[in-house]
Amino acid sequence: MIRTRFAPSPTGYLHVGGARTALFSWAYARKHGGKFVLRIEDTDLERSTETSVNAIIEGMKWLGLDWDEGPYRQMQRLARYREVAEQLLRADRAYWCYASKEELEHMREQQRARGAKPRYDGRWRPENAKRAGLTPPAGVKPVLRFRNPDEGTVTFIDLVKGPVTVANGEIDDLVILRADGVPTYNFGVVVDDLDMDITHVIRGDDHVNNTPRQVNMFQALGAPLPQFAHAPMILGADGERLSKRHGAVSVMQYPEDGYLPEALFNYLARLGWSHGDAEKFAREQFVEWFDLAHVSRSTAQFDAAKLAWLNHEYIKEADPGRLAALVAPRIERDGGKLADGPALAEAVKLLKDRATTLEHMAESAMMFYKRIEPSKALIAEHLTPEVMPAVRELAGSLERVEWQRPKLAEAVKAVVGKFGHKMPKIAMPLRVMLLGRTQTPSIDAVLELLGRDTVLARLQPYLVES
Numbered sequence: 283m284i285r286t287r288f289a290p291s292p293t294g295y296l297h298v299g300g301a302r303t304a305l306f307s308w309a310y311a312r313k314h315g316g317k318f319v320l321r322i323e324d325t326d327l328e329r330s331t332e333t334s335v336n337a338i339i340e341g342m343k344w345l346g347l348d349w350d351e352g353p354y355r356q357m358q359r360l361a362r363y364r365e366v367a368e369q370l371l372r373a374d375r376a377y378w379c380y381a382s383k384e385e386l387e388h389m390r391e392q393q394r395a396r397g398a399k400p401r402y403d404g405r406w407r408p409e410n411a412k413r414a415g416l417t418p419p420a421g422v423k424p425v426l427r428f429r430n431p432d433e434g435t436v437t438f439i440d441l442v443k444g445p446v447t448v449a450n451g452e453i454d455d456l457v458i459l460r461a462d463g464v465p466t467y468n469f470g471v472v473v474d475d476l477d478m479d480i481t482h483v484i485r486g487d488d489h490v491n492n493t494p495r496q497v498n499m500f501q502a503l504g505a506p507l508p509q510f511a512h513a514p515m516i517l518g519a520d521g522e523r524l525s526k527r528h529g530a531v532s533v534m535q536y537p538e539d540g541y542l543p544e545a546l547f548n549y550l551a552r553l554g555w556s557h558g559d560a561e562k563f564a565r566e567q568f569v570e571w572f573d574l575a576h577v578s579r580s581t582a583q584f585d586a587a588k589l590a591w592l593n594h595e596y597i598k599e600a601d602p603g604r605l606a607a608l609v610a611p612r613i614e615r616d617g618g619k620l621a622d623g624p625a626l627a628e629a630v631k632l633l634k635d636r637a638t639t640l641e642h643m644a645e646s647a648m649m650f651y652k653r654i655e656p657s658k659a660l661i662a663e664h665l666t667p668e669v670m671p672a673v674r675e676l677a678g679s680l681e682r683v684e685w686q687r688p689k690l691a692e693a694v695k696a697v698v699g700k701f702g703h704k705m706p707k708i709a710m711p712l713r714v715m716l717l718g719r720t721q722t723p724s725i726d727a728v729l730e731l732l733g734r735d736t737v738l739a740r741l742q743p744y745l746v747e748s
């Protein structure tokens with residue numbers, strides 16, 4: 283049974299990079315009929331917050347990344363980490379270290395002065411402490427360190443990057459339990475991946491360098507290794523690590539900006555993974571196609587324009603009722619009165635082919651729910667003496683015509699023909715009078731949507747002959 287996990291540290295919002303990694307883990311489990319586990323790695327007591335836990339959960343739910351187990355929380359598993367730590371201690375694969383901060387700093391300074399890489403020198407390894415005559419200083423709470431092998435190499439096969447080998451001599455003895463008993467990341471992650479029977483550790487490649495340490499711990503525990511797959515980092519268009527400068531990096535900013543979850547989902551799926559040249563595909567299709575072999579080794583670039591394009595595509599095919607429900611609060615927020623205009627789902631039908639985001643759609647729909655008086659300049663430009671006779675004639679026929687789009691289009695065409703004007707000559711002044719702007723859906727659609735009473739009432743003030 284395949285088991286994957288997403289293990290965020292709750293120190294901020296759900297970042298699009300984290301969400302992309304979660305998406306890959308989720309898809310891998312779903313594809314293989316496995317289980318997807320959510321684990322909150324909240325051991326950084328200073329930076330972890332409940333707000334962040336909620337933001338992560340909210341972001342995952344919005345994207346539709348459902349989990350089968352969890353959220354587990356590391357801070358509720360302290361007894362278990364202590365138990366495994368003691369197991370390592372008994373096997374002489376871990377030891378207490380009493381070195382003070384100042385002492386360690388001094389040690390590193392000396393190493394740097396010698397031109398050596400700063401690393402813990404193993405002074406509290408029992409045999410070294412004994413040789414140096416060190417005894418535990420009174421009143422000092424020790425940390426527990428993992429005894430990394432001194433010799434040989436450590437190797438794992440990354441399902442994305444291929445084999446990775448590091449000399450053990452490069453790795454120092456890592457703190458695994460802090461003085462307060464809280465595990466460090468590398469230890470907590472090993473115990474949890476082990477206890478939670480994780481078969482595939484899929485995560486961002488900022489963790490490649492941690493993996494050899496983790497592999498050594500798995501081995502010290504006599505545990506089988508999970509498979510590892512490190513997905514590439516996501517960069518902005520300028521090649522820098524993705525950050526706020528490149529646009530929204532918090533998943534939950536996207537619903538606010540008017541993106542549909544299926545658009546962001548689809549977009550994230552393509553960040554560091556591909557299936558031929560397929561760009562737009564549904565969630566089920568992604569699950570069917572996803573495999574680690576097609577996760578890219580090179581960095582992925584965040585392209586806001588492509589995401590906007592996808593959003594536009596999904597908006598076009600979305601159900602108008604659903605879109606209306608998402609657009610309604612935006613219109614009310616900006617002072618539009620839904621009760622004063624046509625059914626929003628009908629307006630949405632007219633606007634959705636042109637909207638990139640729900641925010642754009644709300645902006646355009648506003649003309650139906652908030653009377654926008656045309657500016658003097660628009661009136662002067664479009665309501666010219668030349669066209670007004672035709673407009674008056676049309677207003678007359680609008681009193682009688684059957685109120686449905688084809689009939690309305692006919693009525694407009696008839697006037698256009700009779701007066702020998704071009705279509706826009708008539709449509710523009712109508713738009714200006716009815717909606718206060720020149721950019722609207724086609725005029726017959728606008729007429730139908732507004733309804734006879736509103737149309738006639740809005741035209742009326744302009745029709746009196748001076």
Ligand code: GLU
Binds near residue numbers: 288290291471484486
């Ligand atoms: N808590 C780690 C992070 O957010 C998880 C890394 C992992 O998946 O092992 O980066």
